[in-house]
Amino acid sequence: MPYTPTWQVSRVSRRPPFYDDVTVTDPGQLDVDHWIPLEQMARSGTRGWTPAQRQAYANDPTVLIAVTAKSNRQKGSQDPARWLPVHRCEYVQAWVAIKARYQVTIDQAEHDAIASVLRRCGPAR
Numbered sequence: 001m002p003y004t005p006t007w008q009v010s011r012v013s014r015r016p017p018f019y020d021d022v023t024v025t026d027p028g029q030l031d032v033d034h035w036i037p038l039e040q041m042a043r044s045g046t047r048g049w050t051p052a053q054r055q056a057y058a059n060d061p062t063v064l065i066a067v068t069a070k071s072n073r074q075k076g077s078q079d080p081a082r083w084l085p086v087h088r089c090e091y092v093q094a095w096v097a098i099k100a101r102y103q104v105t106i107d108q109a110e111h112d113a114i115a116s117v118l119r120r121c122g123p124a125r
Helices: 038-046 051-058 069-075 088-101 108-120
Strands: 030-034 064-068
Touching: 030 069, 038 051, 064 069, 088 108
Parallel strands: none
Antiparallel strands: 030 064
């Protein structure tokens, strides 16, 4: 089943995009990204999901974030072992929470990168 986005931007935030702190004035410079890319979720144990489960994740607003198109291209389908944004602590905290909520795996390199970031962070918000 092809993915068809059904969302639209409904409000504007004054905060710069989360991944890179770049302020944009043109909404065309933004992408809506999955905190954990669909391909990464597939590698983490969702290959056995039904089409409805995959669609539910793909459209879950709690796993979507507005980011600059440039940073979204840089991230691609990489995990925290290979790519991290400016706001590393919040990013990996959300990454872990999403993986736990969806009960998918974390590989060793991903675990080590997350643990390294979290050791430098204060308490979770």
